[in-house]
Amino acid sequence: MSESHSNNTSPLTSAVGNFMQLESAGGILLLFSAVLAILVANSPAAGLYDSLLNLTVAIQVGGLEIKKPLLLWINDGLMAVFFFLIGLELKREVLEGELSSISQVVLPGLGALGGMLVPAAIYAWLNWGDAVALDGWAIPVATDIAFALALLSVFGTRVPVALKIFLMTLAIFDDLAAIVIIAVFYSADLSLAALVTAAVILSVAILMNRMGVRRTSSYVLLGVVLWIAVLKSGVHATLAGVLIAFCVPMGPPGRLSPLRELENDLHGPVAFAILPLFAFANAGLSLAGISLASLTHSVTFGVIAGLVIGKPLGILLFVAMAVLPGLARLPSQISWWQLTGVACACGIGFTMSLFIAGLAFEHGGGQYFSGDRLGVLIGSVISALLAYAILQLSLKKHHGDA
Numbered sequence: 061m062s063e064s065h066s067n068n069t070s071p072l073t074s075a076v077g078n079f080m081q082l083e084s085a086g087g088i089l090l091l092f093s094a095v096l097a098i099l100v101a102n103s104p105a106a107g108l109y110d111s112l113l114n115l116t117v118a119i120q121v122g123g124l125e126i127k128k129p130l131l132l133w134i135n136d137g138l139m140a141v142f143f144f145l146i147g148l149e150l151k152r153e154v155l156e157g158e159l160s161s162i163s164q165v166v167l168p169g170l171g172a173l174g175g176m177l178v179p180a181a182i183y184a185w186l187n188w189g190d191a192v193a194l195d196g197w198a199i200p201v202a203t204d205i206a207f208a209l210a211l212l213s214v215f216g217t218r219v220p221v222a223l224k225i226f227l228m229t230l231a232i233f234d235d236l237a238a239i240v241i242i243a244v245f246y247s248a249d250l251s252l253a254a255l256v257t258a259a260v261i262l263s264v265a266i267l268m269n270r271m272g273v274r275r276t277s278s279y280v281l282l283g284v285v286l287w288i289a290v291l292k293s294g295v296h297a298t299l300a301g302v303l304i305a306f307c308v309p310m311g312p313p314g315r316l317s318p319l320r321e322l323e324n325d326l327h328g329p330v331a332f333a334i335l336p337l338f339a340f341a342n343a344g345l346s347l348a349g350i351s352l353a354s355l356t357h358s359v360t361f362g363v364i365a366g367l368v369i370g371k372p373l374g375i376l377l378f379v380a381m382a383v384l385p386g387l388a389r390l391p392s393q394i395s396w397w398q399l400t401g402v403a404c405a406c407g408i409g410f411t412m413s414l415f416i417a418g419l420a421f422e423h424g425g426g427q428y429f430s431g432d433r434l435g436v437l438i439g440s441v442i443s444a445l446l447a448y449a450i451l452q453l454s455l456k457k458h459h460g461d462a
Contacts, residue, residue, distance in 0.1 A: 086331030087210025090410070093339035094437070101344035113341055126291065134341045135418060138334045140287055140301040145330050146235050147305025148323045153232055156313050165233075166388050167379055168226050172233035174378025175406055176201040179370030183362040193359050196420040196432055198241045200366025200439065202412030205231040206335065208405040211444055211451075218455040220393035227402050230375070238412050239302050246419040247295045254293035258300070261286045265307035272309070276318045279308050296419065335411060342414045345433045354434060363413070363435025368442045372403035397454035404450060407443030409436055 100109045118127040128136065179200035187193040208227060212219050265282050273279075283304035291297035311317025354360060376399065382388040390399065417432035 085210075086335060087204075087206040087208075089332055089336045090204075090206055090339050091210075093336040094343040094410070097340045097342075097344035098347070098437075101346050102348070106346065109344055113344075124288070126288070131341055134338055135415065136291065136297045137287075139338060139415065140298045141326065142301070142330050142334055142338075143239070143298040144283065144301030144305050145323065145326045146239070147302035148308060148319055148326070150232065150236060150302075151306055151308070151310060152319060152323065153229075155310050164225075165229060167382065167390070168229035169233055170378040170382050170388075171226075171375040171403070172230045172237065174374035174376075175203070175230070175234070175371050175403070176237055176374070178374030178377065179366030182370040183366045186362040186365065187358045190358065192421075193362075196359060196363070196417060198238075198245065199413050199417045199420060199432055199436065200363050200370060200407075200409060201234070201241070202238050202409045202416060203231050203234045203371075203406045204408050204410040204412060204440070205235075206331065207408040207410055207440070207444065208402075208447075211405050211408070211447055212402070214448070215451060215455050219451075220391075220398070222391035222393045223398055223402060226391075226394065226399070227405065230406065234406075235412075238416065239299065242296050242416070242419065243299050246416070250294040251292060254289050255295070258286055258289035258293055258295075261289055262303055262307070265304055269307050269309055274309055274311075274318050276308070276322055279304060279318065279322075338411065338415075342418065343433065343437065345430060345437065350430075350434065354431065355438070357431050359431040360435040360438075363409075363417075363432060364439040364442070367407040367409050367413070367436070367439030368404075368446070371407035371409075371443070372400065372446075375403040375406060376400060395454060397450060401447050401451035401454055404443050405447035408440045408447075409443075410440045413440070 097109075100106065113129065113131040115130045116127060117130055117133055118125060120126075180197045183200055184194060184197045187196070205228070208231065209224075212224060212227065261282060265279065265286070268278060268282070283300065286304050287297055287300040290300040290303075305319075308319045308322060309317060310319045355364075376396075379390075379399065383390055390396070413436045414433065417436060421432060
């Protein structure tokens with residue numbers, strides 16, 4: 061029986077399994093890092109924790125100086141590597157993966173759109189009278205793919221492959237939307253000279269691609285220079301990672317290429333080092349002074365409502381708008397209850413939500429830093445619990461263990 065099953069396993073199923081295994085392990089480490097950060101931030105070591113994150117680190121070469129607190133080196137520097145990996149994955153998915161066929165992307169694409177518009181609308185509605193608080197409208201639109209897949213992996217083979225693919229494809233759209241949101245809405249005062257420099261560097265990278273340059277170190281080196289130019293331009297520096305990733309050659313299907321080589325090399329460091337470090341640096345929320353008023357503050361409650369209610373409601377509503385009239389249909393292996401469970405899992409915003417929260421309120425005097433992090437943490441936990449409960453019931457009914 062098991063031999064027959066293994067012989068019938070498709071390459072897509074194997075790829076999904078490998079991806080799930082890596083991302084779920086990363087999700088567990090993310091959770092550990094977040095919990096550790098909260099424990100440290102509420103311990104006698106809290107002062108040391110804050111001092112470490114505020115430690116100024118400077119790099120200077122001639123007249124060029126980059127001087128930032130350690131926290132921003134993590135958020136602007138190391139996270140650029142994370143966005144570089146996202147860019148590589150997006151390019152591969154568009155050329156030969158889940159985004160290469162229109163029929164494969166209609167439902168998750170619609171779900172992603174609804175899962176962004178409805179949470180943003182709920183947050184904006186709850187914070188309409190506060191111009192500074194409104195800057196956080198994008199916080200509840202993101203999905204943390206590592207946590208969501210880690211939750212799905214708990215159910216093992218009970219999860220239909222089509223449901224995993226739906227979640228991964230939707231998360232890809234979420235990542236792409238987050239990149240656009242950061243570029244358009246969270247850029248500071250722009251420097252024309254630095255933007256021109258970045259455009260020239262990007263043009264060189266595109267030319268290298270067209271000329272068939274395949275040495276990965278060339279693109280990495282150019283990416284570092286592009287990161288500096290984008291950092292100085294006022295556009296968020298992490299976008300340099302995405303831009304240079306799109307220039308890395310893909311190559312023919314089934315063969316090792318610069319893009320696939322970099323993607324394979326970066327998955328481990330990003331999942332097991334960069335993202336946990338980001339979580340440790342950004343999830344350290346002091347619980348001192350938190351009260352019922354803190355939970356009901358419009359920013360905190362807006363993020364919670366956006367993640368817990370808006371995210372699944374938006375996904376299900378937009379998918380239903382296509383399925384019920386017969387414009388599209390759910391895969392035969394997926395039930396509406398299972399889709400609801402996955403939609404709730406998409407309310408686990410964590411990494412990208414914390415990242416956008418930092419961008420949204422970094423110029424707002426810090427008055428909402430605790431509220432947004434509290435909302436992300438509570439909203440993500442509630443979403444995870446709801447998703448687990450719904451999937452436990454729906455998967456047991458439709459895909460019971462032998």
